[in-house]
């Protein structure tokens with residue numbers, strides 16, 4: 001057990017929260033939750049960067065008072081993160097007195113030891129990026145970061161002796177292999193520093209920002225450069241300068257930042273400032289890549305309008321509308337998607353299709369269905385209670401070890417952690433098929449049924465504990481369903497067998513209702529073809545023959561019924577979830593409720609027409625049709641292959 005401090009960048013308040021800023025925030029939330037689960041004392045901070053010169057400009061252009069403007073924008077971040085299940089410990093705003101105090105203290109410290117001095121500055125400056133550039137750093141005369149026009153700035157001010165720190169930084173990087181992550185970004189930083197560092201002007205003439213300490217010469221009308229003040233937030237939160245005890249406890253912390261602010265600021269300027277102040281450097285600086293949309297950088301002007309929702313809450317609402325899941329499940333699903341879809345250091349393209357695909361296959365299918373089937377079978381075979389304990393499942397322990405390595409170690413890998421959890425879920429899904437508890441039950445082998453069901457429930461519990469930092473609300477809900485009523489989200493005490501025999505399950509239906517591709521649903525109630533005219537009494541019914549080509553148009557497939565339930569609005573209908581070897585199971589609505597109690601179908605293989613146009617039957621989508629022999633008055637018999645076949649096998 002130790003102390004763990006993690007930070008996100010502090011966000012400019014001239015933009016609204018979007019998936020680009022939600023990304024590092026959720027990433028920091030996940031590691032901090034995991035460290036709490038390991039028993040560490042944790043501090044997770046995020047916040048807003050409010051002193052930028054452009055804040056004053058934007059506020060002025062809206063005719064707003066800058067302070068009222070930043071208050072309103074900061075509140076939007078606070079509210080968004082709350083609703084995105086982000087559990088930070090501190091939200092820092094750089095307009096707060098504690099941060100003014102820390103910034104001025106650090107500025108003075110560097111001034112007193114000679115690393116900050118007063119001089120005349122002349123050079124190129126990008127106002128939107130708030131960054132100086134050398135002539136040689138410009139890209140065709142424009143800002144190398146954002147491509148916009150730069151301005152020639154000439155003003156006297158205070159400078160930071162950054163040039164003195166190139167070699168110490170290179171030495172530090174060489175001596176601390178995991179300090180800058182990932183490796184390829186570290187190499188970029190090394191190249192940048194080797195390219196030479198110039199002293200930087202760390203003041204601006206403005207009336208918005210943190211004033212240069214007033215007793216310093218020429219301080220009148222000067223504020224501290226926003227990129228000098230912003231990183232200091234990390235030590236303000238840790239207690240600098242007043243609370244030495246807190247500072248010793250929490251500092252150094254780990255920074256999660258985007259690649260755009262990694263090299264120049266978090267791998268160079270900020271550590272050099274700390275070196276100059278004689279303070280410890282950050283524990284690690286981890287850079288992530290960028291989300292793009294259609295290959296382009298996300299921007300409010302392009303993607304903030306009606307066509308595309310980039311706000312994480314709006315996107316979660318899209319999931320709600322497409323699936324019927326509730327908003328908290330949708331939020332957790334988006335959190336999952338962002339960390340699963342692209343490796344943390346790399347760039348990736350965001351699309352609703354990809355989001356929906358992962359929702360259906362990973363969440364509705366692999367996770368949701370597993371929980372649902374297990375709870376249903378616990379109800380049916382074990383009276384709705386957890387049976388006697390079964391032997392430890394090595395796959396569950398293995399997953400726990402993997403996730404601990406990926407989230408609790410020096411180098412964090414969200415993707416690998418999620419893959420390890422999904423390996424366990426995949427194992428459990430296969431285990432159901434292999435063990436076929438419905439067969440054991442039919443054969444009266446109750447002890448074996450109990451062992452299988454305990455293994456499933458406890459295996460799911462392990463997966464939920466490991467998943468908790470990513471999907472806290474979903475983990476809570478699923479835990480209640482499998483009979484873990486008072487979950488303790490601890491990995492430090494995750495022991496096989498903690499799920500108590502006798503605990504009652506709480507069946508509550510699917511957590512992740514499936515998203516049906518809207519494009520393929522033609523009408524609410526697909527019209528049935530007109531019935532052929534009844535044959536005259538006594539005459540043989542005339543059935544025209546069809547060619548083999550006609551028959552070939554009908555695609556028949558074998559599949560396994562994963563779940564079955566009564567249609568809430570129609571007595572004769574059952575709703576089946578059928579695995580036909582595709583990414584996600586299909587929902588089939590069938591008129592067999594009078595003959596088949598739903599539970600008798602679960603686990604059974606059937607044959608469906610797989611290329612029928614989807615239709616809605618009493619509000620429920622049916623993506624195919626089940627084949628059954630119709631015996632008229634005497635009932636129906638569902639067709640099954642006479643031996644177990646791979647799901648998705650064509651029937652000809």
Ligand code: MSP
Nearest residue numbers: 009010011012020021049230231257258290291298
């Ligand atoms: N205020 C500075 C950070 C100061 S930290 C001491 C800033 N703010 S920002 O709001 O522009 O960006 C904050 C973070 O969001 C950056 O790490 C940036 O990389 C990240 N992202 C912004 N858009 C992004 C994407 N489209 N994709 C991923 N992350 C992106 O920079």
